[in-house]
Amino acid sequence: MTLHADAVSTLSRFSGQDALREAYLGFLAAREDACRRSCEPGHLTASALVLDATAEHALLTLHPRVGRWLQLGGHCEPEDVSLAAAALREATEESGMRGLRIEPTPIHLDVHPITCSLGKPTRHFDVRFLVRAPVGAQPVRSAESVDLQWWPLDSLPDNVDDLHPLIESALARLR
Template sequence: MTLHSDAVSVLGGWQPVDREQEALKQAYLGFLGARDDACARSCEPGHITASALVLDATAERTLLTLHPRVGRWLQLGGHCEPTDETLLGAALREATEESGIRGLRVEAQPIHLDVHPITCSLGVPTRHFDVRFLVRAPVGAQPVRSAESVDLQWWPLDSLPANVDDLLPMIDAALARLR
């Protein structure tokens, strides 16, 4: 199975919790149906990315990275690599690389989708079709900042940094999954 076919399978089997997420799911599936290169960073109209909302063992804190290009606190994640065989694997790889935490556990189904415009490594405006997964850290996990981050911190869910309102729907979806 290729990453592209995995993305089609994962999204096709996912049951979103609301109409907005269902509409995005259908848009992603349409994009994947139209582009064999939809998961490749080189796809200029946009490309599928994989990210991880990392929660601590108590589900009271989330690990956010201060992104050097964007200058904002974000969940961990990024581009799919040619070696990635699954979206889930790409999200777990990104979370592990960016957090330095071993033993992360990723939930099999996405929790949230988000499309956002960005000028990434292509150097031209494009879009990220982000597929977001819930990832749980082991008890006592201590993150180690990578070169991909200006800062990396655990944030209490009830005391998040300013300017992260766009992360709240993803956090709400993760917490709903845990209930």
């Protein structure tokens, strides 16, 4: 199965955010290159809300280009066989932690305008997954981050208002 076919299958099974899910599926139907960063009108990305083993802390990265604390994630790569695999790869690369476990069904969708590595304004159709870290996991900052920290879910940094729906979706999945 191609990444594009996996994206269609994954989003077809996603429950919630119905209008946005249908917009993603329409974009995928119109663009065979929708999962490639070279797709200038926009492209699917995969991200991971990494929670610690107790589900009391989220691992956030201080993104160098955006200057804000965000969940881990990024562009799909040619070797990614699924959106979940892309999100897990990004979480592993950006956290430096091994043994991460991903929930295979997305927990949240978000479209946002951005000027990414193409140097041109575009949109990211972000598909967000829940990832759990093993007990005692300690992150190691990569070159893709200015900082990397565990944040208590009840004491997040000030500029993360747009992460609250993602965190609420993750906690609802855990209940």
